[in-house]
Amino acid sequence: MKRYGSICMGLLAAVTCAGWLANAAAADDDVSKKLVDYYRRKANVPPSAPVEVKDLQESKIKGAKSGTLNVAGRSVTFVMSEDGKYVVFGEIEDLSVDPFKKVMEKISLKGEPGKGPANAKVTIVEYSDFQCPFCSRAYTTMDTQVLKEYGDKVRFYHKQFPLSFHPWAEPAAIAAECAAQQNPDAYWKLYGFLFANQKDINPQNIKDKAHEGLQGTKIDMAKFDDCFDNKKSLDKVKADMAEAQTVGVNGTPAFFINGRMISGAQPFENFKSIIDDELARAK
Numbered sequence: 001m002k003r004y005g006s007i008c009m010g011l012l013a014a015v016t017c018a019g020w021l022a023n024a025a026a027a028d029d030d031v032s033k034k035l036v037d038y039y040r041r042k043a044n045v046p047p048s049a050p051v052e053v054k055d056l057q058e059s060k061i062k063g064a065k066s067g068t069l070n071v072a073g074r075s076v077t078f079v080m081s082e083d084g085k086y087v088v089f090g091e092i093e094d095l096s097v098d099p100f101k102k103v104m105e106k107i108s109l110k111g112e113p114g115k116g117p118a119n120a121k122v123t124i125v126e127y128s129d130f131q132c133p134f135c136s137r138a139y140t141t142m143d144t145q146v147l148k149e150y151g152d153k154v155r156f157y158h159k160q161f162p163l164s165f166h167p168w169a170e171p172a173a174i175a176a177e178c179a180a181q182q183n184p185d186a187y188w189k190l191y192g193f194l195f196a197n198q199k200d201i202n203p204q205n206i207k208d209k210a211h212e213g214l215q216g217t218k219i220d221m222a223k224f225d226d227c228f229d230n231k232k233s234l235d236k237v238k239a240d241m242a243e244a245q246t247v248g249v250n251g252t253p254a255f256f257i258n259g260r261m262i263s264g265a266q267p268f269e270n271f272k273s274i275i276d277d278e279l280a281r282a283k
Contacts (some may be wrong), residue, residue: 031065031084032056039069039076060092100259106246109157113184115147116155121282122275125157127244128253130173131166131201132193137265138253139195145268150275158191158223161242161252168203170237175210177233178224178231179217186217 008126014242045051049072059066059079069089075283080087105112126142128135147156160177162169180187182189187278194201194214207228222259227233244254248261253261255271258278262270 031080034084035069035080035087037080038072039089043071043263045071063244066092067161091258099261103247103256103259103261109242112157112159113187114155114157114179115188117152118155119151120155122150122154122258123157124154124275125256126253127159127161127240127249129161129163129166130176131198132163132199132252133167134255134265136195136198138254139192139264140256141268141271143192146271146275149268149272154275155277159228159244160239160245161249161254162241168206170234171203171206171228172210173237173240174231174233175206175224175228177236178213178227179219180209181225181227181233182220183218186214186219189217190214195281210242 035053036051039045040047040051050071052070054068056065056067056068058064061211064081065080065082067078067080069078076089077091078087079091079092104123108127109123110114110158124142124146126138128138135271142156147154160173162173176187176190176194179190189212190213194209197209197213207225210224210228214221221245248254252262253263253265255266255270257274260274260278
């Protein structure tokens with residue numbers, strides 16, 4: 001009898017557990033439907049666009065749930081109270097983790113030409129477009145003010161983000177990366193030349209202008225021409241662009257100062273305030 005009693009108790013527990021799981025699943029379904037309906041109205045999502053709750057689970061915040069809304073292929077993260085009454089759309093951020101360090105971990109600097117000492121306390125990474133007039137203004141600010149003011153306290157990198165509506169931006173980026181493959185100093189010379197002569201460059205003369213900008217450098221021009229003509233550095237340009245999008249770049253210029261983002265051709269004072277703060281934190 002004792003044995004059969006144990007079996008019965010086990011079966012009862014299993015049935016009870018199955019019932020609880022079924023009720024929990026039904027409750028989650030109800031909350032999901034309510035959330036989808038709310039978001040459709042909040043964001044004016046058309047009825048034809050699919051909206052689905054994905055990965056609903058216990059949140060890192062005790063007593064809450066988190067998940068992702070798939071809105072016509074676009075992901076929207078959320079955190080919701082356990083009873084499904086309150087919701088916040090956005091990422092959960094861990095205050096014990098440096099968010100800017102995580103940004104810098106997404107940026108590859110291995111083999112990239114840089115200005116300034118490798119052990120500088122502040123690293124500045126720019127994504128820009130050689131044809132962009134705002135990038136030209138930012139170049140002047142960076143070259144004549146930021147780098148001169150801070151000297152060996154900062155290290156600067158320039159990466160490619162040619163915009164599709166600028167016809168010679170991509171060829172210029174290809175040319176710069178072809179130069180970088182041979183000589184970092186040649187890269188920086190061409191970088192400065194392209195921005196300084198931006199108004200005189202067009203899709204037809206970009207190769208000749210690149211030759212002009214590389215005069216006096218230790219560049220094998222036949223090798224450069226082969227690289228440029230056959231777009232051998234295009235994959236590197238595209239890799240820069242894909243990387244930029246992972247850290248939130250959607251326009252140029254975009255700067256990351258130890259991972260802290262500045263968008264647009266900002267005045268020197270805006271760079272100074274962040275650099276000074278980062279230097280103070282590094283002490």
